[in-house]
Amino acid sequence: xxxxxxxxxxxxxxxxxxxxxxxxxxxxxxxxxxxxxxxxxxxxxxxxxxxxxxxxxxxxxxxxxxxxxxxxxxxxxxxxxxxxxxxxxxxxxxxxxxxxxxxxxxxxxxx
Amino acid sequence: xxxxxxxxxxxxxxxxxxxxxxxxxxxxxxxxxxxxxxxxxxxxxxxxxxxxxxxxxxxxxxxxxxxxxxxxxxxxxxxxxxxxxxxxxxxxxxxxxxxxxxxxxxxxxx
Numbered sequence: 001x002x003x004x005x006x007x008x009x010x011x012x013x014x015x016x017x018x019x020x021x022x023x024x025x026x027x028x029x030x031x032x033x034x035x036x037x038x039x040x041x042x043x044x045x046x047x048x049x050x051x052x053x054x055x056x057x058x059x060x061x062x063x064x065x066x067x068x069x070x071x072x073x074x075x076x077x078x079x080x081x082x083x084x085x086x087x088x089x090x091x092x093x094x095x096x097x098x099x100x101x102x103x104x105x106x107x108x109x110x111x
Numbered sequence: 112x113x114x115x116x117x118x119x120x121x122x123x124x125x126x127x128x129x130x131x132x133x134x135x136x137x138x139x140x141x142x143x144x145x146x147x148x149x150x151x152x153x154x155x156x157x158x159x160x161x162x163x164x165x166x167x168x169x170x171x172x173x174x175x176x177x178x179x180x181x182x183x184x185x186x187x188x189x190x191x192x193x194x195x196x197x198x199x200x201x202x203x204x205x206x207x208x209x210x211x212x213x214x215x216x217x218x219x220x221x
Contacts (some may be wrong), residue, residue, distance in 0.1 A: 004154075031207055041195060043155075043211040056208055090155065094207050102155040 003027050006091045006103040013081055014111055021106045023091030030096055031055075032074035034066060037088040037105070046089075049074050050096075050107045078108075086110045112151050113138055117212035124188050125220050131217045132183040134172075134185045142200040144174055144177070144181040145209070149195040158171030158196070168192070 006023040013019055025032060033056075034046040048056035052068045063079045078085060091103040114137045124130055138144065144161040158167055161174040161181060172183045181198060198212040 033208065035209075041214045042215075043197060043209075043214070045208045045210075048208055084155060092155075097207070099157055099160070100201075100207070101157075104154040 002094055004091055004101050004103040006089075007017065008106060010020055010107050010109075011021075012109045012111065015081055015083060017081050018077070018079045019081060019108070020078070021089055021091075023076070023103060025072055025076050025091075025093040025101070027093055027095075027101060028072075029093040030071060030095050032068065032071070032072065033092040033094075033100070034076050035090040035092060035102075039087070043090070047074075047076075047078060055097075081108075081110045083110050113142070113200060113202070113210050115210055115212035117196075117215045118199055119202045120213065121216045121218065123218040123220065126210045127187050129191070130183075130190045130217065130219075132196050132198075132217065134181045134183065134212055136179050136181065136198075136200050138179065138200065140202060141201055144172075145199045145201065146170070146172055146181075146183050147197040147199055147211075149196070149197070155197070165209055184192055188217075190219050190221055193217055193219045 004014045004025045033048045037043045046060045047066045049068045051071050065077045068074045088104050088105045088107050092100050094100040116135045147155045148158045149155050159172050171184045187207040197214045199209040
């Protein structure tokens with residue numbers, strides 16, 4: 001069974017649209033994250049949630065809004081998509097002090 | 112500021128050759144160091160963490176606090192080792208977030 005699953009795997013959309021990426025983990029972890037991998041393959045954290053509460057927000061534009069309905073889910077909603085938002089977005093989870101498990105990524109292409 | 116540097120963007124070796132992927136870090140405190148690997152079109156997977164002091168798929172990495180380095184080594188590269196390798200550090204008092212280096216693409220030629 002997949003530990004961290006995110007959907008969709010690919011997302012192609014027009015500038016200005018609003019889209020969401022969903023993430024679920026079945027590991028019982030308290031902490032979930034969103035990371036962005038840009039076109040140069042550089043990975044950077046965007047958000048971190050611990051038990052449904054936001055604990056890290058790394059100067060991400062407020063067009064990006066994470067939502068955690070429960071500790072097993074962390075969704076990412078993006079408003080007014082821009083060309084520069086094109087990237088691979090990875091969801092991840094971890095216990096309080098431990099190994100981080102990553103999802104398989106969502107490749108977002110904004111046209 | 113906490114920072115991870117991987118000086119090589121691409122490392123190309125022949126099968127059977129030794130491999131060393133460099134990683135240096137700057138820190139304030141006691142970070143935990145990791146190596147993650149991303150095979151083509153797959154998710155990031157943990158390869159090594161310095162507190163485990165283990166060898167995975169023939170890879171080892173030793174934390175050198177004096178040189179602030181955590182280089183990844185393998186004595187004999189295999190074609191299936193071709194992938195993107197990321198060095199990362201984490202501070203538990205920062206919510207467990209990982210700070211990644213720029214990544215090194217390892218290409219092992221037959």
